[in-house]
Amino acid sequence: MECRDAQFYLRLRRHAADELGPDVTGTLDSHLATCAACAADARAALSFDRALTAAMRSVPVPSGLREKLFTQAAAKQGAVLRGKLYRAGGLVAAGLLVLGIGFGVFSNSRPKVDSQVLIDIASNQSEQAVSRFLVANKLPDHLPMPFDYDLLMHFDMGEYQGQKVPVIVFRSPNGDNGFAKVYIFKSDSRFDLRGLQDAQGSQARAQVLVGQGAYRGATYVFVHTGRDLQPFLRTRNGGGNPA
Numbered sequence: 001m002e003c004r005d006a007q008f009y010l011r012l013r014r015h016a017a018d019e020l021g022p023d024v025t026g027t028l029d030s031h032l033a034t035c036a037a038c039a040a041d042a043r044a045a046l047s048f049d050r051a052l053t054a055a056m057r058s059v060p061v062p063s064g065l066r067e068k069l070f071t072q073a074a075a076k077q078g079a080v081l082r083g084k085l086y087r088a089g090g091l092v093a094a095g096l097l098v099l100g101i102g103f104g105v106f107s108n109s110r111p112k113v114d115s116q117v118l119i120d121i122a123s124n125q126s127e128q129a130v131s132r133f134l135v136a137n138k139l140p141d142h143l144p145m146p147f148d149y150d151l152l153m154h155f156d157m158g159e160y161q162g163q164k165v166p167v168i169v170f171r172s173p174n175g176d177n178g179f180a181k182v183y184i185f186k187s188d189s190r191f192d193l194r195g196l197q198d199a200q201g202s203q204a205r206a207q208v209l210v211g212q213g214a215y216r217g218a219t220y221v222f223v224h225t226g227r228d229l230q231p232f233l234r235t236r237n238g239g240g241n242p243a
Helices: 003-019 022-034 036-057 065-106 115-136
Strands: 152-160 163-171 179-186 205-210 218-224
Touching: 003 022, 003 036, 022 036, 115 152, 115 163, 152 179
Parallel strands: none
Antiparallel strands: 152 163, 163 179, 179 218, 205 218
16 A cells, blocks of 8 residues: 555544445555554544544533523424425325326336446446546557456546656456556656666566557556456456566
8 A cells, every 4th residue: 555545544544434444444554554654644643633532522511501402403303394294295296196197108118227238338438537537638548458447446646756647546356455557657858767667576566568659658657466467457368468
């Protein structure tokens, strides 16, 4: 987990800890155990929350205020509910009449829902959204590898050494913490790309592809878990490399 992701999950854990699954929590705790900067931020946030909680609990509550607030709220809510009930009764009667007429007229012309069509639409929209994102950043409108856009997590402008870089992230289809991140560097002199080459780590690999033809002017760095990119591509038979 990178520091940027850890900071995001730290904010989420402060306000909605129940929404983090055990996989994310475990990975976050592992990152905090090795990253002094993120661990310091986590401790500072926890200290602030505890101090704020203690301060709120120490505020004295006037005697009888709680009961008075409950009584006023209940009275107001009862009046609102009665008004809504009267209006709803009239709307329901009118709605049933219209529904009966409409159902008889349109029952034979209703479009049939097809879940596969919905999947196809969602996939196409994801790929089209990435294409628009690439074009907006003056890059080739498609990636040079046939990624499976059903696995798309998010895309955004990430920061690398003080410069903004397009980053597209795909999740693993295996339900684990695997990922594939595509960093795209333009040949516009902002970065020194000489000598850029593949790299191997304990948990991930980096593979470099210098764009040619329609992809000229862009250098793609694929950072991914696993042996190769094949699990993240539309065709997942056998191995494969971006080169």
